[in-house]
Amino acid sequence: MPYRRTPKVEARLAETRERIIKAALKLVARGGYAAANIPAIAAEVDISAGLIYRYFATKADLFNEVFKRAAQTEIDACAAAFDTEGTVRERLARVVETFARRALRGRKLAWALLAEPVDPPIDVARMQFREPYRAIFARLVQQGIEAGEIAPQHPHLVGTAIVGAIAETLVGPLSAPHPDEEDVDLVASLVAFCVQSLGPQPTAANPSRRRRHE
């Protein structure tokens, strides 16, 4: 477009765009993706539904941004748990516990990010948000192998498997409308499973159980 916007107009457009994203985030956190339809978001921002499409060409574009924001907050929390002192098993336990506790606290948002049935184009985008978690777990595995704390194994595969284990375990509880008394036990059991899945500490008698792919 040859037409040039003034800085003031630009700022107002950016501000409305931000309000749309925040309103969508709020609705997802309250009722999941299903509750965050365009008319509801428009009502929340107090603009017309049609106007939203001037800021986001498709619903998928809007939710790609909404889920990206929501996911980044969670990833930052897990990255902080990764950046702590301790053995690899201790740090892994902290990351898993951080993820699970936050998910169970913000259950509707976590459900929407992890498993709620969404339209196919949004599902495609949502799958990408698992990659940073895989990377965190793969690095922990790599560091554990290098430090001799865990036996040689395939860091990327183990990282992926742990992400799958966490997601699958939380999906059921998160789809329940309210927190459960068993949530505390669930977090402890999930942390125990993930730590256990790294296998035993290599001993002097059995220092390296190398596999072909290492």
Added chain:
Amino acid sequence: MPYRRTPKVEARLAETRERIIKAALKLVARGGYAAANIPAIAAEVDISAGLIYRYFATKADLFNEVFKRAAQTEIDACAAAFDTEGTVRERLARVVETFARRALRGRKLAWALLAEPVDPPIDVARMQFREPYRAIFARLVQQGIEAGEIAPQHPHLVGTAIVGAIAETLVGPLSAPHPDEEDVDLVASLVAFCVQSLGPQPTAANPSRRRRHE
């Protein structure tokens, strides 16, 4: 409807219904859910697209049946691996290997069953097909605890976590269009992860690491 169908008409209707399901299954196996649209299925059966809706009220109804059939074949194969002789670790390894090998061989169908973005009502139905696998793994864990082969742990949670680990690990490779040379290594690493995730065999010195929920 007060109108009564003759046995001959009933048989013909059942036969056409079956041909529709088989055609949809064939298309999913060849190109995933995305390739199995109603016009393509109608062309395969050589009937009009409109006629399909006389047999299945919605696309979700048809695919619920298609995915149920496909899933049952896979579940039967895993149940056969479960029903073998050996330790719980050996049998778990057989079930995981059976599932992974079959998935990598019938990759489009497996991708459609596990993770391909599908319309929300179909996604809801698809989630149920994971339950029989959870049950198989949970029973293996329970049997392992009872036989003293693995330490006390939460069978349902571990079963769920293993299903998640397998699904997440296979999603990437399955979304690739062709088999990869690394598939063999992938299966071996995945089996090793799942067996390892059960933890060490309880020793006389450390016979039971009981947790609160046991």
